[in-house]
Amino acid sequence: MMEMEQNERPFDSSPSLRKFQNIPITPPTPPSWTASPASSSSAAPLSIHRLRFRPSDALTDALLRRLRLHPTAALSFFTLAASGQQHPHYRPHATSFCLLLHILARAKLFPETRSILHQLLSLHCTNNFKTFAVCNAVVSAYREFGFSPTAFDMLLKAFSERGMTRHALHVFDEMSKLARTPSLRSCNSLLAKLVRSGEGDAALMVFEQVLKMGIVPDVYMISIVVNAHCREGSVECAERFVEKMEGMGFEVNVVVYNALVGGYVCKGGVDGAERVLSLMSGRGVERNVVTWTLLMKCYCRQGRVDEAERLLRRMKEDEGVVVDDRVYGVLVNGYCQVGRMDDAVRIRDEMARVGLRVNVFVCNALVNGYCKQGWVGKAEEVLREMVDWNVRPDCYSYNTLLDGYCREGRMAESFMLCEEMIREGIDPSVVTYNMVLKGLVDVGSYGDALSLWHLMVQRGVVPNEVSYCTLLDCLFKMGDSDRAMKLWKEILGRGFSKSNVAFNTMIGGLCKMGKVVEAQTVFDRMKELGCSPDEITYRTLSDGYCKIGCVVEAFRIKDMMERQTISPSIEMYNSLINGLFKSRKSSDVANLLVEMKRRALSPNAVTFGTLISGWCNEEKLDKALTLYFEMIERGFSPNSVICSKIVISLYKNDRINEATVILDKMVDFDLLTVHKCSDKSVKNDFISLEAQRIADSLDKSDICNSLPNNIVYNIAIYGLCKSGKIDEARSVLSILLSRGFLPDNFTYGALIHACSAAGDVGGAFNLRDEMVERGLIPNITTYNALINGLCKVGNMDRAQRLFHKLPQKGLVPNVVTYNILITGYCRIGDLNEASKLREKMIEGGIS
Template identity: 55%
Template sequence: MIRIGIVPDVFTCSIIANAHCKEGRVNRAVEFVKEMENSGFELNVVSYNSLIDGFVSLGDMEGAKKVMKLMIEKGISRNVVTYTMLVKGYCKKSEMEEAEKVIKEMEEELMVVDAYAYGVLLDGYCKVGKIDYAVRIRQEMLKMGLKTNLFVCNSLINGYCKVGKTHEAERIFMCMDDWKIKPDSFSYNTLVDGYCRVGHMSKAFKLCDEMLQEGIEPSVLTYNTLLKGLCCAGAFNDALFLWRMMLKKGLTPDEVGCCTLLGVFFKMGDVESALGFWKSILAWGFSKNRVIYNTMINGLCKFGKMDDAKEIFGKMMELGCLPDGITYRILSDGYCRIGEIDEAFKFKDKMEREAILPTVGMYNSLISGIFKSRKLSKLGDLLTEMHTRGLAPNLFTYGALISGWCDVGNSNKAFGIFFEMTERGFAPNIKICSKVVSCLYRLGRIDDANILLQKMDCASLGKLMMLEGFF
């Protein structure tokens, strides 16, 4: 612009700075602002607010504070928008104490804190599950003469649902009419989700009917929420009916819906329908969605359908959807479950060739697979490799080793691992205790078994006795 003789004004500079920030080029935006100032432009609070907003979007609160400091040095007055963006930034990072400090700073500078600023803080508390703090903020708003708005209502409904207090969320929803606030799709969907989380499916469907009466069409999000609720309630046939109804309404399924319905088929044990549904998923354009591939492969692996899982994996590669560590772990674990440890290691090797390192969870799965296949010669090298890579064993590692050594009849190894585990501060869970006690009884070491039983609480002891078939 300058080269062709057009001199930008402050408004134009603000737009350019904001554009850089929206594209994630915050540092370039800062450079641009400095260039403009060096060229004699006196930028205003709007330009600097754009920079702060950019840093907040990136979660860089230190960068945002540096811009604030620069504003002070240049004598540029900060406004409510400036501070509210900082509140928003701290809330996004769940740093609620810092967010409150910003509000206090606004009050100390005799700045009028508006309903939006308070609303952002209240919403932050709701999102971290501190609903009592959110209620306190609303009370402060009311004392200041600020009215409750839609944003605040939606935040409170979400906050109450998050902590399982759907009756309180329902109360806020009912009060909205008295407060002359019309619920929107977010209000309805949030409360529907709240009902589904606690298993109140009849209330969820009734609210959807009310939603329709108010002229708000249920979205894919609404259907996904209801699908998950029905699945959690074990109402799989109802979930399938709802899915068909959604398709009849012309709604296009998304990733969440597809994964949920795949889960329905696998929970019903209907692998054939899952494979049939898979063709529809590809037709809907999800050929490069890794999450859906992982869900499908995981379901097949749990049913021991490793040939089908391997075929889906091949299709995934063919269509250009790159597998991640989760994909490889699922397949490796699937082969471990059926005792095909060599195939499991092949996927571990493929994973490493892709520069993806195995997690402790994958090593745990391989340890179990080694014992299941009785190829114990692989165990030493695997444990050494795990140690070399700096991966410390967790409770499940010890559990896999103890269970494995017990299963192959090497009680001394099992007890050695058990004592190592306790010395390192790990408390054995019911499954580990079950194996050790069972092993001690088989060896005739009744006194040792009884000592271990005495150290367990009554609840754990009851579970143990049921696991081992004592009654």
């Protein structure tokens, strides 16, 4: 009795087991099975149920051993012991389950065996240690009983299906040691799960063992091995493997060849995929709709969507393939990926016309495509139209639109969409929370972001790597490095010690706060933990050193990176150039530019901006101006930061005329930029922050005392207009007017252009009238902005009338004027009028 009490005590007191007390063990229905010689009598189970005893692990194991040849009696006794009737707190331990597993498997009571196996895995395989203990208990029971290895095979398959590949491999190895052969089905299950979980190498090694065991592979196994080779990036090996299997006389059908085509699709090898199709044709293997769909997907992934559509026509007309909704879905998605939304909608409509149901994949592709183009309104329309198509939006539909809202900073709409999502019975996933969390951080709503984090945790949503990194970024942007360090320890404790994203976020946050020494410590810890730094890691740390003027350390990091055969990016060179200027080592800039050229890295807009700013600070304005005009020649548009830097430097050095020319040209560059960029770039938060920073820095700096006020204020107003803060710009202008500020053409040009770009044409014309009342004469740049506004709102008649009035005002339309009108007519589909304007422009020698 004392021994039984000791057996019970650990269960009652162990916190790790107590949580299972309320989980009922569903006893399998005792079979009415009397024909087997292993069963002594049908009355045995009934007599067992009348027993009264105090169960223990020792008693249960002993009786199961005695009843090993009597499966019905063994099952009935186990059921009674586990039911809680004899003792409410008793649950059999893993060994008892393993003994019964072998007893039932030997008797071929497979439904009952599977039920016991399910309970064993649920109750006793809750962590790695316990799971390996169960594996060893199954081996011990087998050695003791000497029964058939069926229980091993069932355990192998169960582990594989649950994705417990480590434990499945352990069972596979144990079977090999015991000279027992797993079934073909179990081997296929293990191989398939290994490939799906990214363990292709392990799958190939298991396959070698399978062949040594004498197991003859079927078509399914061969296709799994082909996938394993492809997942490991060796499609050529997969192709050689198929040839080898064919040479050995194994059946290789369309399924195997499709797996091979799929490998080339993932690799982006259209030529290889087409070669496999030719091979199939030569060997008499009929290509099915899956084969053609895979080839179409390959074309789409390479952006060759026109060829993909030609393939669709060929499938329908020449190959006699029944084209299904998946084929159309691939093509719709292909057009969406390259931004050809009109074509995507055309294919969707064709799909509906031929009687195919527009499915959720097609709708999601359209939502994603519109969001990528920055046309969130169109994406929302698709989501609403899904009801008309009798398609229910899924989590991906909502998450994609949600991401579009968050990227544009439209957080109110984001929350409304989340509420709608919940009303529709779709629970927000960790991906949903991550998007909203990032959106709040991007718009600076840090308090709301922290509240959302706590809500997410309270609702039982487990944060992932992205969640933690977003919160870490939030804390750094709040300037709370102490809480960031606490969170960092939690991140490492959660098992993200091999995450480059986590380390890069941490290093970047510390560097932005000027804590480069701490960032270096994290970098060293990263290498100690076996996480290899990538280009972003090295660049971030190098940039941190540049920002505090330690350019020697920055170059040390660069050298370390190059020893790891990682080439510096243009972003790293930009940072190093900035570091050299900050450290008063501008003489070394030329060497860095030569090195960039040797590496075939071309300067980008940031490179030019950094160089111009650097030379302006050193008062080498001729170099700055040379770079300014070179930048324009290379097709880059100088932004407000670059222009204001040059203007301020020129005024400071009494080069008034040059400064005025550049200031006047800023509007022209801006207008051209609008036609070359999407709405998304105009609304970019970065521009907004930069504009505000310019205004603030000019107001506070000493330059304000040495430069004419109108220059400083014009730059501030321009910055606000550029960021879309038109109301703020007009408010600033109103205040400045009360202080004696005299606005000029540049002032009104910036405001008129901003109103027109925002669709406020009435406001733009009012500003034009106000400008004229002040005795200022609008130039062609001003009228271009007005015409652009009219075109944007679709008022082409008024735009055309204003265009014809330009000569009366003493103005000659330029290339920008014509391009605005041509674009406007194209937008409304009037290609005839657009062609006339183009011909008129050519005749006038305007290009």
